[in-house]
Amino acid sequence: MAYPDFNMDHQWLPFTPNRSFKKDPRVFVKADGMFFTTHDGKQVLDGISSLWCVGAGHNRKPINEAIKKQLDTLDYATAFQASNDQAFKAAEMIAAMAPGDLNQVLFCNSGSEAADTSLKVALAYHRARGEGHRNVFIGREKGYHGVGFGGMSVGGIPANRKVYGAALLPRVDHMRFIHDPVKHAYIHGAEPVWEEDILLELEQRILPLHDPSNIAAVIVEPVSGSAGWYLPPKGYLKRLREICDKHGILLIFDEVITGFGRMGTNFGADYYGVVPDMLNFAKAVTNGVIPLGGVICTDRIYNTMMDANAGSPAHAIEFFHGYTYSGHPVACAAAMATLGLFKEENLFERAGEMGMVLGDALHGGLKGLPSVIGIRSLGLAGAVELASVAGAPGKRAYDVFMDCFKQGVLVRPAGENIVICPPYIVEKEHIERIVNVVGESIKKNA
Secondary structure: OOOHHHHOOOOOOOOOOHHHHOOOOOOOOEEEEEEEOOOOOOOOOOOOOOOOOOOOOOHHHHHHHHHHHHHHHOOOOOOOOOHHHHHHHHHHHHHHHHOOOOOEEEEEEEEHHHHHHHHHHHHHHHHHOOOOOOEEEEEEEOOOOOOOOOHHHHHHOHHHOOHHHHHHOOOOOEEOOOOOOOOOEEEEEOOOOOOOOOOHHHHHHHHHHOOHHHHHEEEEEOHHHHOOOOOOOOHHHHHHHHHHHHHHEEEEEEEOOOOOOOOOOOOOOHHHOOOEEEEEEEHHHHHOOOOOOOEEEEEHHHHHHHHHHOOOOOOOOOOOOOOOOOOOOOHHHHHHHHHHHHOOHHHHHHHHHHHHHHHHHHHHHOOOOOOOOEEEEOOEEEEEEEOOOOOOOHHHHHHHHHHHHOOOOOOEEEEEEEEEOOOOOHHHHHHHHHHHHHHHHHOOOO
């Protein structure tokens, strides 16, 4: 397909500088394995799993065949007052992978919807148990929980809050960010060890300010992914779990990025040995092929909601929430094929192994380059932090991203960071190429 074969006048691109994009378009028309093909015939190595989604690589036949078979069998069915067999099977498969008693799956279509769903579950759960006054949420600075109003409210990325501040939830506070740029600028395959307890602020300021009895839930990403792959201090998540338990507060893990293999485990919860009350997922669950997200809740939350309505009429709905496409049969078929492929090819274990290769390459090849002020790697992901250009925050990372693309490598600019998170099928030579291209671009844009 040549560039003149399509018209770019009508699509408004998300999270993209549309004006500059149309002057220098980057349009994919084909993908296979580790590579995209662009509209002008260029091969581009996918260094970011196409936004953390494509863990098994592109154009995987088992997933494609499952989708085709499902379309020929049951293309769509309402999720209200009925369901479909694929949704029940996918929910069972996902619950079996989740830790602890996370056994109840609420399906939606994206990570943003998963975030808002989990917040609504928290409010409804506390109301069901007679504590409806619990309506304060606690997020974290630089946390990302999608673009819904609930997710933006608990999220802590300023650019996502700037324009919409007047419409965000009023009873929200934020914990301190988890990164020390001086003491932990360079982290490779380890959890940073802090001398101070950065959760003291939660215990000594935030909780007393709102009173713990008013707080519904704390929501965090196990690893702060969208902000630029920032790693929690050693023991941080376990201590957060203890604080929430002490005060009857629900703990929500947003695992849209860390879920389904990125850490070399089923979930980040498994990697850190902490079981939340709810776990949000999306992205890699279908290998990015079809939108699907969800919230996995504990049996306790589900049973509390059911028991609270035990005396209600049989037609009464226990949780007034859902989406037209909740548990879409084709998406659920894609999820089961994806999870089956992950297991058959041991891709989670492979992600853990290749993560060390990626970390070695990043730290060995890029540390010490001009403008590089930090490198963080854990699981099959890493971020290279760059010094800001005076008066133009984010410009250097964006310029590096653009230059890498022209050299046939797709990386992700996130603020001042270049993030690399390839599919789990990545080979050593792919990693070497990515790091070499990034390194040359960093020198060029120093």
